[in-house]
Amino acid sequence: MKLIFAIYNVDFAKQLKGNMEADGQAQIIDIVSSEEDLINMIARNPTVSGVLISTDIATKLGNRNLELLVDILLVAREKFPSIVFSVLSSERQGHPVHAELVDMGIYNIFVKDAAKLSIPLLLHSFLEPASFSSVMRHRMVDDSIPWRRSFNRQTTVRVDFRESESIPEAEMEEKKTEVIQPAQLDEKVKKKFHWSESGRDKSKPSVKMEQPQEFIKEWFDDESRVITNDPIIGTVVIALGSVAPHLGTTHTAISIASALKKKGHMVALVEANASQDFDRIHSLFEGENRPILSEPSFEMNGIEHFKYRGEDSMQELYAIYEFLVLDLGNLDLMEFEKEFKRAHVRGVLCSGHEWKFHWIEEFRRKHFNENDIFYLVPHGEPSVVKDLQERIPEVTVLSIPTHTDPYKPSRDAEMFTESLLSGFIKGYGKKFTKSALIGTSVISITLTLIVISAFLIL
Numbered sequence: 001m002k003l004i005f006a007i008y009n010v011d012f013a014k015q016l017k018g019n020m021e022a023d024g025q026a027q028i029i030d031i032v033s034s035e036e037d038l039i040n041m042i043a044r045n046p047t048v049s050g051v052l053i054s055t056d057i058a059t060k061l062g063n064r065n066l067e068l069l070v071d072i073l074l075v076a077r078e079k080f081p082s083i084v085f086s087v088l089s090s091e092r093q094g095h096p097v098h099a100e101l102v103d104m105g106i107y108n109i110f111v112k113d114a115a116k117l118s119i120p121l122l123l124h125s126f127l128e129p130a131s132f133s134s135v136m137r138h139r140m141v142d143d144s145i146p147w148r149r150s151f152n153r154q155t156t157v158r159v160d161f162r163e164s165e166s167i168p169e170a171e172m173e174e175k176k177t178e179v180i181q182p183a184q185l186d187e188k189v190k191k192k193f194h195w196s197e198s199g200r201d202k203s204k205p206s207v208k209m210e211q212p213q214e215f216i217k218e219w220f221d222d223e224s225r226v227i228t229n230d231p232i233i234g235t236v237v238i239a240l241g242s243v244a245p246h247l248g249t250t251h252t253a254i255s256i257a258s259a260l261k262k263k264g265h266m267v268a269l270v271e272a273n274a275s276q277d278f279d280r281i282h283s284l285f286e287g288e289n290r291p292i293l294s295e296p297s298f299e300m301n302g303i304e305h306f307k308y309r310g311e312d313s314m315q316e317l318y319a320i321y322e323f324l325v326l327d328l329g330n331l332d333l334m335e336f337e338k339e340f341k342r343a344h345v346r347g348v349l350c351s352g353h354e355w356k357f358h359w360i361e362e363f364r365r366k367h368f369n370e371n372d373i374f375y376l377v378p379h380g381e382p383s384v385v386k387d388l389q390e391r392i393p394e395v396t397v398l399s400i401p402t403h404t405d406p407y408k409p410s411r412d413a414e415m416f417t418e419s420l421l422s423g424f425i426k427g428y429g430k431k432f433t434k435s436a437l438i439g440t441s442v443i444s445i446t447l448t449l450i451v452i453s454a455f456l457i458l
Contacts (some may be wrong), residue, residue: 273329
């Protein structure tokens with residue numbers, strides 16, 4: 001069977017992939033690490049048997065938006081009714097997200113610390129999905145957990161199970177007291193999503209359930225990112241940091257954003273460090289003498305700047321902008337390590353001087369040693385870049401060209417941006433207005449709400 005993984009922790013996903021493919025029962029065709037990419041991946045592979053999802057995939061900039069994940073899954077269930085979904089949930093028992101999954105007909109729910117998981121059991125869930133009765137407990141929701149709607153409403157429907165005159169009267173009295181919720185109409189859910197027991201492909205291989213291989217003790221303990229050569233559909237995240245302070249991360253981030261803006265792209269700059277540089281830039285732009293702290297964002301030279309404000313979520317930016325440029329500053333101090341790991345393009349500013357090479361060595365030893373990180377040398381002469389490239393041949397070293405005003409990138413600065421984003425530059429020459437993109441987002445959200453409303457009416 002062919003499966004897609006939608007898992008935030010890519011290290012975990014790769015380990016799981018190796019285990020599930022070991023006996024030839026499954027083929028994992030791809031891994032996505034953000035919820036925005038899930039439907040696009042399924043659309044490119046509509047014949048897959050199933051999708052394995054972790055709830056942590058809803059994480060963005062340190063926050064989790066599980067309600068958005070539910071909306072995305074509902075659309076996926078509507079558009080791809082024959083695909084089986086299994087969910088690894090790191091939320092506690094009684095979380096409303098579990099009740100939402102049950103309501104949309106996703107019954108394969110494995111709650112962390114509440115169930116032992118094995119490879120055969122996980123594979124079996126795609127061949128023989130769990131029954132509705134086995135997940136009824138997930139309809140019992142903890143009201144103390146904030147959610148957009150209430151589940152623990154009064155029961156109003158009673159079902160009389162009289163099916164034959166031969167049933168004893170005493171049994172009938174017991175069965176008359178059986179109560180169900182209106183949302184617990186199993187056959188309606190299955191009919192809506194065309195998920196019938198008889199329609200399942202009986203040619204799929206059976207899975208041996210004896211001697212299960214227990215391997216998961218702790219879920220999602222090391223966040224990582226997905227590495228893929230596929231073109232990106234949606235918002236491209238560019239994360240920039242440095243191995244030491246004051247190497248020019250903010251200057252470089254502005255230059256990249258300006259080059260993208262010059263090409264007609266919608267781009268946002270996000271200050272993901274506590275330097276308050278954006279507050280100072282804002283004050284200079286407005287002609288003020290002191291940093292402007294009262295406003296969380298400002299527009300300058302056609303680029304929206306989002307100031308650092310602790311753990312404030314930037315979730316809404318993914319629906320508006322083509323590119324997000326994250327200014328992480330000194331990576332030793334960064335709070336958004338997870339976002340750096342998950343970014344599509346990652347750049348680390350460093351010095352090309354031999355006597356400062358130990359900064360790079362220490363950074364790679366302490367933090368990130370992946371080979372897909374770009375090492376960027378400000379004002380790097382060709383000979384300096386060449387020497388550094390020879391020291392770390394497994395990665396790509398680029399020179400950041402000298403230009404005084406990052407808001408007015410030179411041709412060299414534009415070429416640097418194109419080299420850094422090779423494979424991720426989308427639609428050069430196409431210009432999109434912010435209002436048009438916001439309008440598109442509103443239409444998308446409206447369609448999602450229509451689908452949700454239609455589902456809830458049933």
